[in-house]
Amino acid sequence: MRRQSMMPYLAWMLLFIIVPLLLVVYYAFTIPSETGNVWSLENFTRFFEPIYLKVLWRSVYLAVLSTMICLLLGYPAAMIMVGNAFTRKSALMLLFVVPMWMNFLLRTYAWLTLLERNGFINVLLSALRLPRLNILYTNSAVILGMVYNFLPFMVLPIYSVLSKIDKDVIEAAGDLGANSLKVFMKVVFPLSLPGVVSGITMVFMPALTTFVISRLLGGGQFTLVGNLIEQQFLVVGDWGFGSAISVIMILLILLSMAIMSFFEGEESEVALW
Amino acid sequence: MVRFLKRSYIYLLFVFLYMPIAVLMVYSFNDSRSRGTWGGFTLKWYGSLFRDRTIMSSLYSTLIIGVSAALIATVIGTMAAIGIHNSRGFLKKLIMNITYIPVLNPEIVTAISLMILFVFARVRLGYLTLLLAHITFNIPYVILSVLPKLRQLNKHLYEAALDLGSTPAQALWKVIIPEIMPGIITGMLLAFTLSIDDFVVSFFTTGSGVSTLSITIFSMARQGINPKINALSTIMFVFVLALLIIVNVRQARDEKKERNGKIGAKKQVSPYALEFGDS
Numbered sequence: 001m002r003r004q005s006m007m008p009y010l011a012w013m014l015l016f017i018i019v020p021l022l023l024v025v026y027y028a029f030t031i032p033s034e035t036g037n038v039w040s041l042e043n044f045t046r047f048f049e050p051i052y053l054k055v056l057w058r059s060v061y062l063a064v065l066s067t068m069i070c071l072l073l074g075y076p077a078a079m080i081m082v083g084n085a086f087t088r089k090s091a092l093m094l095l096f097v098v099p100m101w102m103n104f105l106l107r108t109y110a111w112l113t114l115l116e117r118n119g120f121i122n123v124l125l126s127a128l129r130l131p132r133l134n135i136l137y138t139n140s141a142v143i144l145g146m147v148y149n150f151l152p153f154m155v156l157p158i159y160s161v162l163s164k165i166d167k168d169v170i171e172a173a174g175d176l177g178a179n180s181l182k183v184f185m186k187v188v189f190p191l192s193l194p195g196v197v198s199g200i201t202m203v204f205m206p207a208l209t210t211f212v213i214s215r216l217l218g219g220g221q222f223t224l225v226g227n228l229i230e231q232q233f234l235v236v237g238d239w240g241f242g243s244a245i246s247v248i249m250i251l252l253i254l255l256s257m258a259i260m261s262f263f264e265g266e267e268s269e270v271a272l273w
Numbered sequence: 274m275v276r277f278l279k280r281s282y283i284y285l286l287f288v289f290l291y292m293p294i295a296v297l298m299v300y301s302f303n304d305s306r307s308r309g310t311w312g313g314f315t316l317k318w319y320g321s322l323f324r325d326r327t328i329m330s331s332l333y334s335t336l337i338i339g340v341s342a343a344l345i346a347t348v349i350g351t352m353a354a355i356g357i358h359n360s361r362g363f364l365k366k367l368i369m370n371i372t373y374i375p376v377l378n379p380e381i382v383t384a385i386s387l388m389i390l391f392v393f394a395r396v397r398l399g400y401l402t403l404l405l406a407h408i409t410f411n412i413p414y415v416i417l418s419v420l421p422k423l424r425q426l427n428k429h430l431y432e433a434a435l436d437l438g439s440t441p442a443q444a445l446w447k448v449i450i451p452e453i454m455p456g457i458i459t460g461m462l463l464a465f466t467l468s469i470d471d472f473v474v475s476f477f478t479t480g481s482g483v484s485t486l487s488i489t490i491f492s493m494a495r496q497g498i499n500p501k502i503n504a505l506s507t508i509m510f511v512f513v514l515a516l517l518i519i520v521n522v523r524q525a526r527d528e529k530k531e532r533n534g535k536i537g538a539k540k541q542v543s544p545y546a547l548e549f550g551d552s
Contacts, residue, residue, distance in 0.1 A: 003356045003359050003360050004356065005352040005353070005355050005356040006352060006353040006355070006356025006357055006360075006368070007356075008349050008352060008353070009349050009350070009352065009353030009356070009412065009416075010353075010368070012349060012408075012409070012412065013371050013372075013412075016387065016390070016405065016406075016408075016409040017371060017374055017375060017409065018371070019390060020386030020387050020389060020390040021374075021386050023386065023389045023390060023393060024382070024385065024386045024389060027389065073286070076282065077282065077283060077286055080279045080280075080282060080283055081283065083279070085276050085279040085280050085283075086280070086283070092283070094517070094521065095287060096290070098513070098514065098517060099290045099291065099294060101466070101513045101517065102294060102506070102509065102510055102513060103469075103470055103486075103487060103490065103506075103509060104470060104472060104487075105472055105487055105490045105491055105494065106297075106490060106502070106505075106506045106509065107293065107294070108494075109297075109490065109494040109502060109506075110293030110294060110296065110297045110506070111293055112494065112497075112498055113293070113296060113297055113300060113498055113503070114292070114293055114296060116498065120296045120300075148289070148290075148293070151286075151290070152290075205377075205379065206379075206380075208379075209379035209380065209381050209382075211381060211473075212472065212473070212491070215495070216491075216494055216495065226381050229381055229385060230381070233385050233388065233477065234477070239389065242385060243385070243389070246381070246382045246385060246386075249379060249381075249382060250378070250379070250382060253377075253378075253379060257377075
């Protein structure tokens with residue numbers, strides 16, 4: 001009887017989630033003609049022109065690179081915080097989370113102030129008589145922006161999985177003669193894999209589809225897949241092509257999630273909730 | 274020594290995380306418009322921030338939409354969670370999968386799909402479309418905050434209420450809702466925060482004349498650096514920090530109370546830790 005209470009929700013989701021996605025698919029597979037819209041694959045074949053493939057390649061490349069940097073920076077951080085170097089762990093984690101409650105745009109904008117030609121970093125560098133750094137509006141600035149914005153997404157799931165590992169298991173491995181490197185490689189890392197996988201997913205997906213970071217830190221000419229979609233809808237007005245790119249993007253995400261869930265243990269929901 | 278190195282590494286990461294915000298805040302008091310030089314202390318950027326019509330009206334829109342979207346999403350989402358909790362099998366699985374779509378879908382895809390819907394249905398882009406879009410991406414988070422509380426609920430509580438003579442409606446309002454209230458409040462706060470922070474979906478589903486704070490910041494930042502944004506950042510950061518401190522102090526106090534009182538009471542998860550916590 002109480003099941004009826006979800007009717008408004010079902011109606012809402014049908015209207016605002018399912019129907020819009022079907023519309024995206026519809027626009028992706030049709031092109032306008034004199035007699036109305038006709039079915040066609042043209043929007044998809046267009047995406048495989050070299051100029052657009054290059055955009056896709058650049059997006060994947062930057063997303064993979066920043067995910068890897070996040071992992072390399074974040075894993076040791078999570079390990080240290082789980083360990084006994086600090087006493088007030090919850091306060092520490094809170095400090096990690098606080099910057100994330102600041103508006104995403106403001107956090108990205110902050111790097112403009114730091115990186116620009118007469119910005120804080122260059123003032124600091126010239127005061128120390130070091131060479132200036134001019135990376136604003138380049139790949140490096142975009143990667144920096146991604147790492148800055150998404151690093152906590154990597155640290156938190158890994159931290160939460162690491163902190164749940166039974167200390168006795170680690171001790172047992174030591175008692176059985178494994179050195180600390182071996183304990184890490186054979187015990188700790190395999191056990192933390194679910195956290196690593198969620199971390200990678202949570203960094204890779206927003207990095208692949210962002211258009212804000214690339215627009216602000218990469219400059220107006222800088223194009224990632226996200227920017228391409230935005231242009232098709234807000235500048236060019238080619239909904240068909242924009243929808244086709246979105247469909248490709250959804251497929252890419254589904255593919256990477258399938259690959260990830262292959263590596264993931266049973267605790268697949270650990271990190272998100 | 275190792276301990277020192279470990280600590281330094283974490284401190285360095287904190288420098289990386291906080292330096293941009295700190296620099297932004299310091300420059301908001303800088304009298305010289307150029308960032309390279311310090312022209313003395315001033316509050317003039319704060320003055321011009323509050324006199325800026327565009328910023329103030331977008332702040333107003335942000336709050337109006339954030340509050341109404343959070344409230345409506347909380348009502349629909351809580352009802353949905355109760356329904357989902359009471360359904361079984363294939364139906365439950367299907368609904369949960371639909372619930373995860375907006376959570377997992379890239380934001381930009383959610384944004385353009387809603388934009389297509391609104392234009393297709395000839396709804397004028399503006400306040401209404403913004404509100405509908407925000408409710409849409411908020412509901413799943415409310416459901417996902419309320420469901421765990423329903424799972425913790427004693428199954429027989431509802432039956433006991435009925436046995437003691439209450440109507441189903443009374444049992445729901447007087448027994449179930451108060452029990453799951455912490456989850457509902459968590460969901461509502463989460464929805465409000467997500468709504469305020471959202472840029473991508475708002476950017477695509479708003480029309481001319483209506484702008485949220487994020488959209489205004491984006492269009493200002495695209496034109497380069499503006500000390501007014503620095504002032505705005507400072508205010509927002511202090512506000513968020515104050516909120517976090519209040520929530521955490523309250524939580525710590527509650528925990529202390531619980532420890533002194535009944536033993537084994539369920540720890541209430543702070544909404545501000547929820548997104549990343551392991552509740």
